[in-house]
Amino acid sequence: MVDLNAESSVNRDQGETDRRPLPSLIEQLRLVAWLRLRSLRNGLRNKNRRMDLLGIVVSGLFSSLLVIGVTIGLFAATKYIFDEHQQPYLGLLFLGLLIWWQLFPILLAGFAAQFSFRSLLRFPLSFSAFYVVGLVYGLADAAAIAAVIWMGAMIAGTLASQPGAAPAMLLACVLFAALNITVERLLGAWLEKILSKRRAKEVMFTIFVLSMVSLQFLNPVLQKHGAEVKAGIQRVLPYLWLLPSAFAGSFVAKASAEQWGAALLQLAGLAMYVVLFSLLLWHRYAQLYSGEELSEGTAPERRAKAEASDDLDDRDSLGFLPPQIGAVFRKEINYLKRNTFLFFSLLIPPLMVFFFSMQFAGTRSGPFKQGITPERFFPGMMAYLVLMLVAPSYNSFAHESRGIQTYFMSPVRFREILLGKNLMTMVIVLIELSFCVMLVGFRVGFPSTPVTVATLMAVAFSVVSQLTIANWSSIRFPKRMDFGKMQGQRNSGMSVLLMFGVQLVLAGISALILLSGRWLDSPWLPAEVFTVLAAAAVAGYFASLDSLTELAEKKKETLIETLCR
Amino acid sequence: MPEIAIATEKLTRRFGELTAVDNVDLQVEAGQFFGFLGPNGAGKSTTIKMLTGLLVPTAGRVSLLGIDFARHPVEVKRQIGVVPEGMGLFERLTAPEYLEFVGRMYGLDKPTTRKRSDELLEFMQLADRSRTLIADYSHGMQKKLALAAAVIHGPRILFLDEPFEGVDALAAGALKELLGRMTERGVTIFLTSHVLEIVERLCSHVAIIKRGRLVAQGSMEQLRAGVPNIEGETLTLEDIFLSVVGEGTERPQVEELTWLT
Numbered sequence: 132m133v134d135l136n137a138e139s140s141v142n143r144d145q146g147e148t149d150r151r152p153l154p155s156l157i158e159q160l161r162l163v164a165w166l167r168l169r170s171l172r173n174g175l176r177n178k179n180r181r182m183d184l185l186g187i188v189v190s191g192l193f194s195s196l197l198v199i200g201v202t203i204g205l206f207a208a209t210k211y212i213f214d215e216h217q218q219p220y221l222g223l224l225f226l227g228l229l230i231w232w233q234l235f236p237i238l239l240a241g242f243a244a245q246f247s248f249r250s251l252l253r254f255p256l257s258f259s260a261f262y263v264v265g266l267v268y269g270l271a272d273a274a275a276i277a278a279v280i281w282m283g284a285m286i287a288g289t290l291a292s293q294p295g296a297a298p299a300m301l302l303a304c305v306l307f308a309a310l311n312i313t314v315e316r317l318l319g320a321w322l323e324k325i326l327s328k329r330r331a332k333e334v335m336f337t338i339f340v341l342s343m344v345s346l347q348f349l350n351p352v353l354q355k356h357g358a359e360v361k362a363g364i365q366r367v368l369p370y371l372w373l374l375p376s377a378f379a380g381s382f383v384a385k386a387s388a389e390q391w392g393a394a395l396l397q398l399a400g401l402a403m404y405v406v407l408f409s410l411l412l413w414h415r416y417a418q419l420y421s422g423e424e425l426s427e428g429t430a431p432e433r434r435a436k437a438e439a440s441d442d443l444d445d446r447d448s449l450g451f452l453p454p455q456i457g458a459v460f461r462k463e464i465n466y467l468k469r470n471t472f473l474f475f476s477l478l479i480p481p482l483m484v485f486f487f488s489m490q491f492a493g494t495r496s497g498p499f500k501q502g503i504t505p506e507r508f509f510p511g512m513m514a515y516l517v518l519m520l521v522a523p524s525y526n527s528f529a530h531e532s533r534g535i536q537t538y539f540m541s542p543v544r545f546r547e548i549l550l551g552k553n554l555m556t557m558v559i560v561l562i563e564l565s566f567c568v569m570l571v572g573f574r575v576g577f578p579s580t581p582v583t584v585a586t587l588m589a590v591a592f593s594v595v596s597q598l599t600i601a602n603w604s605s606i607r608f609p610k611r612m613d614f615g616k617m618q619g620q621r622n623s624g625m626s627v628l629l630m631f632g633v634q635l636v637l638a639g640i641s642a643l644i645l646l647s648g649r650w651l652d653s654p655w656l657p658a659e660v661f662t663v664l665a666a667a668a669v670a671g672y673f674a675s676l677d678s679l680t681e682l683a684e685k686k687k688e689t690l691i692e693t694l695c696r
Numbered sequence: 697m698p699e700i701a702i703a704t705e706k707l708t709r710r711f712g713e714l715t716a717v718d719n720v721d722l723q724v725e726a727g728q729f730f731g732f733l734g735p736n737g738a739g740k741s742t743t744i745k746m747l748t749g750l751l752v753p754t755a756g757r758v759s760l761l762g763i764d765f766a767r768h769p770v771e772v773k774r775q776i777g778v779v780p781e782g783m784g785l786f787e788r789l790t791a792p793e794y795l796e797f798v799g800r801m802y803g804l805d806k807p808t809t810r811k812r813s814d815e816l817l818e819f820m821q822l823a824d825r826s827r828t829l830i831a832d833y834s835h836g837m838q839k840k841l842a843l844a845a846a847v848i849h850g851p852r853i854l855f856l857d858e859p860f861e862g863v864d865a866l867a868a869g870a871l872k873e874l875l876g877r878m879t880e881r882g883v884t885i886f887l888t889s890h891v892l893e894i895v896e897r898l899c900s901h902v903a904i905i906k907r908g909r910l911v912a913q914g915s916m917e918q919l920r921a922g923v924p925n926i927e928g929e930t931l932t933l934e935d936i937f938l939s940v941v942g943e944g945t946e947r948p949q950v951e952e953l954t955w956l957t
Contacts, residue, residue, distance in 0.1 A: 458800035536784030
């Protein structure tokens with residue numbers, strides 16, 4: 132059993148230094164704050180981090196606008212509630228704060244830079260100091276700072292309308308803040324435990340992304356089932372009084388009406404929540420303090436040797452490919468299977484095509500009253516698919532990490548590696564494209580044969596042209612990405628710029644060619660032009676491979692350094 | 697005349713103002729177990745990267761088994777195996793998948809790759825973890841896998857950067873025996889390690905690099921002969937290393953840390 136309050140009792144009988152008292156709690160907090168500040172400052176030596184800071188400053192400015200807007204809104208709402216004697220509605224304001232405070236940090240968990248709070252455990256930090264540091268961290272959170280400002284606005288609103296109720300509002304806000312910090316830290320600690328498992332982290336991010344995509348369907352669903360959804364919400368509303376936000380609101384309402392008995396009862400309810408969650412957080416932090424292992428702790432199950440290669444057989448299903456290209460292709464398949472996030476993101480294009488077909492196509496009511504005809508919808512959707520599916524190729528070595536060394540150590544020319552990777556992209560594009568063509572045909576109908584052929588040839592031209600440029604971009608502007616991580620997982624700025632530029636130019640050229648058929652009243656002309664362009668793109672692609680191999684040889688140090696870092 | 701497996705001529709690598717490797721001339725005969733030593737930052741890893749094609753020399757020439765690396769990189773790479781500094785593993789593959797990938801990259805057919813992969817995994821005691829992702833392996837297990845990948849195609853020269861780091865004593869013993877047998881068959885092994893006892897026990901020849909310059913090279917006997925010692929006392933590699941590297945370098949004095957000692 133670990134004595135949580137024992138402060139460095141281990142080495143008391145040793146040298147003089149060990150008998151010195153530990154720094155006070157305030158001093159420990161100051162040291163941790165200094166550590167965070169230093170980490171931030173030293174991190175800025177890196178040029179990329181400086182760019183990140185610039186990004187943070189810009190997004191911070193936009194966030195400030197949101198905070199200021201809500202501050203004014205809450206001040207006005209509180210004042211209105213007191214002016215119009217609508218105090219029972221105060222609970223709704225607290226409910227808004229509760230949702231914000233608890234939900235926002237969870238949504239940010241995957242994106243925001245995390246300071247390893249647990250790493251403090253290697254220092255002789257007392258448990259009480261560890262607990263307080265944890266809470267202070269909670270208060271330093273962006274969501275918490277915004278919520279504190281908003282509570283300040285609510286107190287100011289109360290002061291402006293009914294100054295006598297301000298002390299009660301202040302007390303409610305203090306307790307409510309304590310509760311929210313505690314709950315947020317507790318959720319954070321549990322989330323950390325869940326996300327420490329690689330697979331769980333990937334699954335969670337995937338669910339998050341798919342949820343975001345599913346939100347697109349909210350509008351159509353509400354249009355169809357709006358009445359049922361409303362009835363469901365109304366059934367839940369009566370139970371909201373059980374939430375701490377309702378206790379906080381009711382306490383202020385009763386206190387402002389000088390119903391002290393009822394007010395105290397509500398305050399006790401809120402305090403009970405604070406005590407309950409503090410105990411849970413205390414327990415959770417005690418587990419951390421005792422040295423809980425959060426990494427992929429359990430050793431992988433020992434399996435029978437025979438099982439080791441039961442899914443592999445000596446037949447080579449990729450025997451028609453040169454072995455090196457086949458090896459890279461097979462590796463890419465394995466990487467796709469293991470990257471839950473990437474794997475499930477392949478569901479997004481068909482989902483979006485389905486969504487677009489619901490919203491914009493056909494003759495139905497909606498934003499486009501007349502609906503978009505298949506003649507236009509089909510090329511539009513194919514362009515969208517190419518846009519989505521070829522994008523990762525602009526940084527195709529992103530997930531190789533230290534494995535990039537293997538490519539350069541192997542007796543292969545880089546063209547084989549590029550061919551293996553591009554083959555994988557082509558297969559994905561073909562599968563998704565076939566599925567989406569069927570989907571579009573089923574939902575909206577097929578366009579005329581000349582438009583169908585022209586569109587498919589345009590896709591071939593666009594994909595092959597883009598792969599040529601994307602290969603160059605991957606070698607020239609590599610950026611490492613990690614599995615199961617969302618923070619900082621984006622291509623380099625130049626690569627993004629290049630991708631947008633290329634896609635814009637290709638989309639413009641393709642649109643012009645497609646329209647030229649209509650202008651010149653020659654329906655097969657676009658198909659013929661795109662066929663020639665696609666053939667030229669294929670020739671250009673193969674011609675580029677040797678130059679790209681030379682470029683990779685020249686840039687291998689940058690590639691290795693960037694991806695292995 | 698013995699075949700020269702590794703030869704460098706005035707091999708130089710500069711990073712901006714810093715010359716990490718400075719006019720290094722190495723000669724390693726085929727079948728030698730060659731130790732390459734030096735203090736931290738001396739240029740060992742930079743040299744090994746240039747010898748294995750992971751880094752382009754600023755000047756000079758590398759020739760392996762008589763083939764110019766710069767002119768015939770693919771032909772040279774076909775004959776060498778490497779355990780690089782970062783191990784170069786694809787962490788999202790399992791060990792059999794990775795070995796299959798490497799085997800195929802070296803042009804082995806699938807049944808041969810499979811057979812060798814199974815045998816190597818068994819030898820490295822990784823067979824019961826064949827479904828675990830490499831990312832979930834311990835450092836020592838990753839090292840053993842990197843070694844297995846380096847030998848799967850039967851290389852004629854093996855470059856090993858700290859090969860025993862993190863490897864348990866049992867596996868390390870078996871590995872040393874394997875490497876010893878490989879040299880008996882004529883394979884050249886070029887090894888860097890900070891554990892001088894290992895180098896002394898395994899290597900027949902040693903080179904020492906200091907601040908990018910080669911300061912000693914030869915067999916253990918030749919190196920011993922070059923360092924003054926008390927009569928009747930056999931110098932260890934550590935004595936030689938400290939004598940060669942310590943020359944002109946101020947050694948940290950323990951006595952300065954009075955509060956610890």
